[in-house]
Amino acid sequence: MLSFISFVQRVKKGGNPPEVEKNSQPLRFGVLGAARIAPDAIIKPARCHEDVVVVAIAARSKERAEEFAKTWSVPRAYGGVDGYKALIDDPDVEAIYIGLPNSLHFEWTMRALAAGKHVLCEKPIADNEDEACRMFSFAEEKGLILLEAWQPRFHPSIERVKELIDQKSLGKMVSMSSELGVWNDLFFLKDDIRFDYSLGGGGIMDMGPYPISWMRYLASSNPTVHESSTIRRSENIDRFMHAQLTFPPSIPATILTDSAMDGWGPFGLFPQWIKMVLRVDCEDGAIEVRNFVLPHVWHSITVIPKHGRSWVEKAYKPKEGKGEEWWSAYRYQLEAFVSKVRGQEPHAWRTAEDSIDQMRIIDAMYIKSGLPLRPTSNFSL
Numbered sequence: 001m002l003s004f005i006s007f008v009q010r011v012k013k014g015g016n017p018p019e020v021e022k023n024s025q026p027l028r029f030g031v032l033g034a035a036r037i038a039p040d041a042i043i044k045p046a047r048c049h050e051d052v053v054v055v056a057i058a059a060r061s062k063e064r065a066e067e068f069a070k071t072w073s074v075p076r077a078y079g080g081v082d083g084y085k086a087l088i089d090d091p092d093v094e095a096i097y098i099g100l101p102n103s104l105h106f107e108w109t110m111r112a113l114a115a116g117k118h119v120l121c122e123k124p125i126a127d128n129e130d131e132a133c134r135m136f137s138f139a140e141e142k143g144l145i146l147l148e149a150w151q152p153r154f155h156p157s158i159e160r161v162k163e164l165i166d167q168k169s170l171g172k173m174v175s176m177s178s179e180l181g182v183w184n185d186l187f188f189l190k191d192d193i194r195f196d197y198s199l200g201g202g203g204i205m206d207m208g209p210y211p212i213s214w215m216r217y218l219a220s221s222n223p224t225v226h227e228s229s230t231i232r233r234s235e236n237i238d239r240f241m242h243a244q245l246t247f248p249p250s251i252p253a254t255i256l257t258d259s260a261m262d263g264w265g266p267f268g269l270f271p272q273w274i275k276m277v278l279r280v281d282c283e284d285g286a287i288e289v290r291n292f293v294l295p296h297v298w299h300s301i302t303v304i305p306k307h308g309r310s311w312v313e314k315a316y317k318p319k320e321g322k323g324e325e326w327w328s329a330y331r332y333q334l335e336a337f338v339s340k341v342r343g344q345e346p347h348a349w350r351t352a353e354d355s356i357d358q359m360r361i362i363d364a365m366y367i368k369s370g371l372p373l374r375p376t377s378n379f380s381l
């Protein structure tokens, strides 16, 4: 009962966070694309961050930009064919949030960096490893911050799981597995960007960043991809992927993603509940993490020793440092981004190398399953 009440309180406050008083010179963000994820990923976190304001939004249509600006109280709206460019050129904007289709992450990150802006760009950072390398090397050349927005990395829950593994009370890690599946019609549009190869779509592009990054972080290493099989939605788009990997020295791992799980019951008429389980088996027990995608909404960390009783943990607030029970993973992410821009040590970070390695593994999964890499952008500065 208590945990249900705290769930309701957390979701209520996290979903509509309080507006806090701002510092005298907060970091001024512009939002590129009136994407569905933008309110959760940047607008709401900015509202409750004392050192951030969102000053502008750009969308392909002026009406859409104005509507978004009105809904979310953003002072300036840019639209039309030059809308994105106008936002980037706005001298008042210091940092850009990019929530565009994956195929546009490269071009608009490069343009934003060229204009001297820091960038928080959605996951996956690019269409492939080659693009990711070029983006991070340009950010370094410009002395600007570029962060791939993979929010679970910043939430206290992942830190707690890592701590449980590293303290070795369950012994050494022996294997990992994860399942991430959603019922198609529950989440996606008929013409979703995720189903369009030219926009960098694909199931493992969209869902893969979660299990792959969790596993890489928990193992503190990068895997080799051995095998990968898919059920396709269309020619180059994986709906379902099952991949087998090995983390060094010889820890096997399996990853399953499915963006259109079959329904259940007569004729599969009823939607399946979302599957979001990651399991780490160790010599003397196991850990199961439920909801490793949006851990702030709800999660559970079940510790299952081979000898003795299991227990369940939750970690919404860090043991030390800034944070509140109701902070979303996006809010924690913004905290880290701003610290980095301000030259302070963030509580967590995702390095260039980390994001580039991540793209290399996604590429390897496509190669192993006989699908082409997502297309490299033709854009050049």
Ligand SMILES: NC(=O)C1=CN([C@@H]2O[C@H](COP(=O)(O)OP(=O)(O)OC[C@H]3O[C@@H](n4cnc5c(N)ncnc54)[C@H](OP(=O)(O)O)[C@@H]3O)[C@@H](O)[C@H]2O)C=CC1
Pocket: 032, 033, 034, 035, 036, 037, 038, 041, 058, 059, 060, 061, 064, 099, 100, 101, 102, 104, 122, 123, 124, 149, 150, 151, 193, 199, 206
């Ligand atoms: N971190 C997370 O939790 C999540 C991250 N994401 C990531 O965010 C990004 C956006 O996802 P999502 O919000 O679901 O996507 P949407 O389809 O809702 O938004 C994509 C935006 O891209 C813009 N856009 C520009 N060119 C095109 C084009 N040719 N076709 C379609 N849209 C275009 C549109 O902006 P406009 O018309 O307004 O200019 C649109 O609002 C993806 O990279 C995805 O992986 C998504 C969900 C969760």
Ligand SMILES: O=C1OC[C@@H](O)[C@H](O)[C@H]1O
Pocket: 182, 187, 206, 207, 293
């Ligand atoms: O990043 C994401 O997180 C949740 C998923 O359902 C969604 O497709 C994806 O873009």
